[in-house]
Amino acid sequence: MQKITRDQLITKAVELLSNGTVSAVLGWKKGEFDYDITPAVFTTEEEINNGFVYNDFCGANFSKYLVAKTKKLEGKILVFLKPCDSYSFNQLLTEHRFDREKVYAVGIGCEGMADVVKLKNKVDGIVSIDYNDDGMYVDTLYDGTVKVDYAEVMAERCINCKSKKCVAYDELLGEDGEVIDSARFDEVASLEAMTPDERFAFWQGELSRCIRCNACRDACPACTCEKCVFDNPGSGVENKAPVTSFEEQMFHIIRAFHVAGRCTDCGECSRVCPQNIPLHLLNRKFIKDMNECYGEYQAGAEVGSRAPLVDYTEGDLEPGEVFERGENDA
């Protein structure tokens, strides 16, 4: 359960809106069943009081919205940043993707978000959800009220949270946390331990479910190209035909290469995938490799840092070593 409450956020949003600091608020809007929350732009106190919510299903990372929203806006927009969102925020600033002056950022602590897929695999017919200290009380169509522990339905990315520290904000609500020594690379290590054939079979099994909806790309805060190569009919790589074996694999691998060094490991790609493909593992493999080859690097930890792949130091790996590593790692 989140320590930061809806009321705290509403009070802050209304305060900043009414004193003229901001002219719009990027926030979470309630849905039909308490878990289907939509990111929304609020511009009046009334809208905020009627629709603004904050709970364990507010996982969406708002940083990318700032690219589009700040362009059209008169005045500043208020954005609430959970720790992992704040890394994306910094990374976008590093890439000059939005005007920092047009944003008022409020950092908020995060206790980890729930995964709606995990919840639905446990509970049928969710009518509404109550958040209590000892768990969620889910009112259902078939089984009355079901109690679910937060840990049981916590999103994978939150179980393996890399940092509870907000790295960017104008103002912080609640207490800041620390960078965590997480186990997020364990699953990558187990994939590395497979034989090449096993690993190929693993990825083929996962990626063959892809429907090329592009949700991973469209949600990804590192994917902010004005025109994606996959949206260009002249590029020879189509954006909507998934069945040729080349494309279903290459789309995701090309994307992973493109965001390498820029991916902050926010996990939005896997959250939004309608087929539950663990896409974040591709990005984590890159992060793990870069950490091992070039020293620890966390994209978005600070504004202006140079990712290992676009930086040169004398200690860099020699091409020969990379080649050898590839041979051994196959």
Added chain:
Amino acid sequence: MRKLSLDNLNKFFAAVAESKTIYLPVDQKDGSAKYAKWAEGTEWSNALNTVRSPKDLFFPQTEDLMEFKTEGKNIEIIDIRKESEDFVIFGVRACDVKSFEVLDRVFLSEPVDSFYASRREHAIIVALACTRPSETCFCTTFGIDATEPAGDVSAWKTDSALYLKANTEKGEAFLKSIEALTEDADTAEVDAQKTKTAEIMKKLPLADLTTDAFGGGKTEELWNNPVWDEMSQTCLGCGTCTFVCPTCQCYDIKDFNTGNGVIRYRCWDSCMYSEFTRMAHGNNRLSQKERFRQRFMHKLVYYPENNEGLFSCVGCGRCLAKCPISMNIVKVMKKIGGDK
């Protein structure tokens, strides 16, 4: 009505599979379900619905249409169509069965899409009544009875048996072909199940949703509604809603250069995409708001206008479950219709 003991279910699948391919919902490793071919050992999923709808079996996501081979100045056009054989789609929910009617009106009206038509002719649809609808279900809004699904054969699954009723000649022939495995049965158990499910349907959170604000002739009234601006502002422009939708039917036709010829294929397209219906002069829907409006106006206004009031949504709830930002047709209908 015929009755098949669930103990004989595998024998039944095996008997049908001797002459026809059967597609049925099976569980995937992540807990969701998909339609797959039955083979010895395949388990029928208990899932309420599959992530991808059974429309794939009539209108696959990509499909080769024809091939051109060039030699010097000669072009040979090759019809690469494979003649379809009879197949069975088993366990189709009432909403998805209704979606076939929506697709039929597009693909089977002149000019008839012969690829779609051939598969449709060869398919036998065994539809399954719902017993545990989800909170995201709203088929009743579109006049669909989840307890009495259409299809060539309607089926009801109880704890011990599968009840089967033929609705068409194809369905009768199908039941005849498996007669040895089934027995005559009265409708008592099925009636009891239907009554029970109907009670649940009434209690669903979306049971009161109506289409009153929509239908043919509403274009001018709804076109400039400020709702489109408001609700589309965080739409990612991905194609999830359109690709999991059982009634979305837009496609693109493209040519693939093979080096010594061309394969012409078609693939699903999405009105959410920036390249959708792009023409020589450019794109006719430049903003996400316009694309967003197109999707809902098509389902709730344009389609019914051209199809005697039939809406091109069947209330299956897939988009409700899968949209990355949880924006969906229900939210749009409630916002425009005044929370009804």
